[in-house]
Amino acid sequence: MKVVLIVEDNEKNMKLARDILQAKGYTTLEAVTGEEGVQVAIAQTPDLVLMDIQLLGINGIEAFKQIRANPSTQTIPVIAFTASVTPTDRSQVTAAGFDAFLSKPIDLKEFVATIKRLTETAV
Amino acid sequence: MSHELRTPLNAIIGFSEVLIERMFGELNEKQDDYLKDIFSSGKHLLALINDILDLSKIEAGCMELELSTFEVPAAISNAMILIRERATQHGIDLVCHLAPEVGEQRADERKFKQILLNFLSNAVKFTPDGGKLEVRATVEEDNLLSVSVSDTGIGIAPEDQAAVFEEFRQVGHHYTNKNEGTGLGLALTKRFVELHGGALSVRSVLGEGSTFTFTIPRQV
Numbered sequence: 001m002k003v004v005l006i007v008e009d010n011e012k013n014m015k016l017a018r019d020i021l022q023a024k025g026y027t028t029l030e031a032v033t034g035e036e037g038v039q040v041a042i043a044q045t046p047d048l049v050l051m052d053i054q055l056l057g058i059n060g061i062e063a064f065k066q067i068r069a070n071p072s073t074q075t076i077p078v079i080a081f082t083a084s085v086t087p088t089d090r091s092q093v094t095a096a097g098f099d100a101f102l103s104k105p106i107d108l109k110e111f112v113a114t115i116k117r118l119t120e121t122a123v
Numbered sequence: 124m125s126h127e128l129r130t131p132l133n134a135i136i137g138f139s140e141v142l143i144e145r146m147f148g149e150l151n152e153k154q155d156d157y158l159k160d161i162f163s164s165g166k167h168l169l170a171l172i173n174d175i176l177d178l179s180k181i182e183a184g185c186m187e188l189e190l191s192t193f194e195v196p197a198a199i200s201n202a203m204i205l206i207r208e209r210a211t212q213h214g215i216d217l218v219c220h221l222a223p224e225v226g227e228q229r230a231d232e233r234k235f236k237q238i239l240l241n242f243l244s245n246a247v248k249f250t251p252d253g254g255k256l257e258v259r260a261t262v263e264e265d266n267l268l269s270v271s272v273s274d275t276g277i278g279i280a281p282e283d284q285a286a287v288f289e290e291f292r293q294v295g296h297h298y299t300n301k302n303e304g305t306g307l308g309l310a311l312t313k314r315f316v317e318l319h320g321g322a323l324s325v326r327s328v329l330g331e332g333s334t335f336t337f338t339i340p341r342q343v
């Protein structure tokens with residue numbers, strides 16, 4: 001069973017992402033801050049990370065960089081998961097090198113398809 | 124601010140959609156009906172918030188253009204693809220006439236498409252089944268790129284034609300389905316065109332149809 005780490009500080013967004021993923025047969029791990037997200041990623045090496053961008057403490061982009069910089073997690077695909085949709089926000093996220101971009105509110109079909117694609121190509 | 128406004132809507136839209144999709148079991152007819160109302164009202168509110176945020180950004184002078192050089196014909200067909208399904212559902216014919224000299228343009232491509240899409244979605248919305256939509260792009264003598272959308276729809280009375288570009292103005296008496304649209308589409312479209320140093324116009328005959336046109340200075 002594929003394991004997805006959700007890094008998200010909003011309780012309801014977390015619940016929604018978790019419930020969808022579990023209903024689709026994934027195992028989920030959770031972290032509510034960027035720091036915690038990095039720790040859990042390193043400790044558990046999930047198959048995929050779903051990363052909120054606007055987080056307290058280090059933001060999602062910084063947490064993503066730390067995950068990429070660590071040899072044990074550098075190949076894990078990371079999806080940026082954010083409600084910020086302005087072009088500047090988007091280009092910052094794209095420039096950082098995330099594997100995909102999912103916007104909030106969740107588009108259910110796109111959400112499920114993107115996660116499926118990235119967990120299937122991962123080795 | 125946008126983050127704070129959108130976050131509660133994410134929950135409303137997201138949770139109602141997973142229920143509608145039967146991710147957690149079957150629903151009865153009423154539940155399905157009400158959930159669809161919650162979902163579409165949530166979407167509507169989100170569109171409204173996005174439009175208002177865009178407008179206030181423009182008014183504060185904070186809206187920046189992301190300029191790039193792109194192929195106008197590709198951008199037009201891109202926008203048309205997004206509307207095609209809705210047009211087909213209503214038996215509305217969709218055609219495009221591109222003058223050969225229409226090629227590349229330097230502009231904000233996303234906004235360019237949004238301008239056209241706003242014209243197109245209005246044209247589909249206000250045209251009865253079996254009508255016809257024509258998109259036309261030309262280069263005018265004074266070096267203006269001109270793009271227009273004509274429809275065979277309900278048309279707009281002369282006294283209402285200026286009002287349609289104002290915020291929250293929905294004209295005519297046809298407007299029964301209040302849930303459809305926010306009345307901000309053309310107001311935003313107008314700002315987007317003006318940010319490009321362009322202008323917008325409408326020609327319309329009540330009961331026969333409308334043509335909305337925007338022109339922007341040609342730049343490559």
Ligand SMILES: Nc1ncnc2c1ncn2[C@@H]1O[C@H](COP(=O)(O)OP(=O)(O)OP(=O)(O)O)[C@@H](O)[C@H]1O
Pocket residue numbers: 241245246249274276277278279287288292293294295303304305306307308309310333
């Ligand atoms: N092609 C058209 N034919 C007839 N009336 C039109 C057409 N386009 C716009 N209008 C009139 O102008 C009004 C304002 O249009 P506008 O696009 O700003 O708002 P809307 O379509 O009602 O909502 P929104 O675009 O925000 O979803 C419409 O409500 C309608 O009365």
Ligand SMILES: [Mg+2]
Pocket residue numbers: 241244245304308309
């Ligand atoms: Mg409109």
